[in-house]
Amino acid sequence: MAQASQAVIGDSEFDRDTAVTRRSEGVYDIDLSPGWTILGAVNGGYLLAVLGRALRDALPHPDPFTISAHYLTASHPGPATVRTDVVRTGRTLSTGQASLFQYDDEGRETERIRVLASYGDLDALPEDIRTSARPPALPPIEGCFGPEDAPEPLPGDSAMTDRLMIKLDPATLGWALGQPSGKGEMRAWFGLADGRDADPLSLLLAVDALPPTAFEMGIQGWVPTVELTVHVRCRPAPGPLRVSVTTRNLAGGFLEEDAEIWDTADRLVAQSRQLARVRTG
Incomplete structure (x- = not known):
């Protein structure tokens, strides 16, 4: 078994609460924080960031370009395991999948969320922009x-x-x-x-x-x-x-x-x- 390692943690609460610990190749542990709940349920965007961080560690490219998640069962604060799989690696894009698991009240491991994502390097993208999109009109x-x-x-x-x-x-x-x-x-x-x-x-x-x-x-x-x-x-x-x-x-x-x-x-x-x-x- 590979030696456990801690993903990079910043000073922000968001960084600490999304940090995953590598247990072995492709397997990560995390305690889902109760600080990111809505009516007792763990927020889906927070969960996506957790899996996104695990995939960033597992894949050779640093940035999520596209990530799709299916929420299978409701997650709750506490211990969870993320399992990742590298699907393909290329020069500009790498693709991986990840699932988050928790144990239910009867002690059965249950999949909570499954994602498929492609990663690349945002800093390597060309600067050409052609768009009809406009920022939302918001008061200050x-x-x-x-x-x-x-x-x-x-x-x-x-x-x-x-x-x-x-x-x-x-x-x-x-x-x-x-x-x-x-x-x-x-x-x-x-x-x-x-x-x-x-x-x-x-x-x-x-x-x-x-x-x-x-x-x-x-x-x-x-x-x-x-x-x-x-x-x-x-x-x-x-x-x-x-x-x-x-x-x-x-x-x-x-x-x-x-x-x-x-x-x-x-x-x-x-x-x-x-x-x-x-x-x-």
């Missing part, structure tokens, strides 16, 4: 509102909000006042509460960190992720991110959420689409 940060600004806890408040800097656009805050707009939109300034600047791994968290768009559609209930795909387009510049999430179709108890993340240099640094289940009970 001081004109937006976070959970700490509410007179009482907001629906869906959680331990995770203490670790994030989220300032929501007032135009997408009707749900918090009992007056949802009926539009599937959520926009906010985003960062980590301890001031750590964004990087490709924290972008995997950012795409799944805002309140569900279902709230602004008048639905107050759990919206668990079924599948989530993230494309990381470039390394973000320092400073707060702007996140825009939209839903165009809720049908049959499922909705999609399309997210865009923009940095302070007005670059589209990440995109995602997820399928989520709407539970009102």
Whole structure:
């Protein structure tokens, strides 16, 4: 068995809580932190960052370009094992898969999430940009509102909000006042509460960190992720991110959420689409 080694840990709580310990080749251990939970369930973006970090250690390239996750069973805080497999390595891209496992109440090992991802080097990409995409129109940060600004806890408040800097656009805050707009939109300034600047791994968290768009559609209930795909387009510049999430179709108890993340240099640094289940009970 290979000697256990600790992946690189930064000073940020996010880095500490996503750090994995290599037990043997392709096998990593982690204690999932209770600090990244929503209504007791571990946040899907945090889980994706955990697996993304393990794959970064397992693959020869440093940055996730695209990563797709299927959430199979609900994860809970505590010990977990990540198993990775290198599918292919090339000069500019490498592809791997990873799964996270926990033991259930009956002592059976249960797969929680499975991902397939391609990694590369964002710094090696050409600088040519041709796009019709535009950053979301957001008021300045001081004109937006976070959970700490509410007179009482907001629906869906959680331990995770203490670790994030989220300032929501007032135009997408009707749900918090009992007056949802009926539009599937959520926009906010985003960062980590301890001031750590964004990087490709924290972008995997950012795409799944805002309140569900279902709230602004008048639905107050759990919206668990079924599948989530993230494309990381470039390394973000320092400073707060702007996140825009939209839903165009809720049908049959499922909705999609399309997210865009923009940095302070007005670059589209990440995109995602997820399928989520709407539970009102």
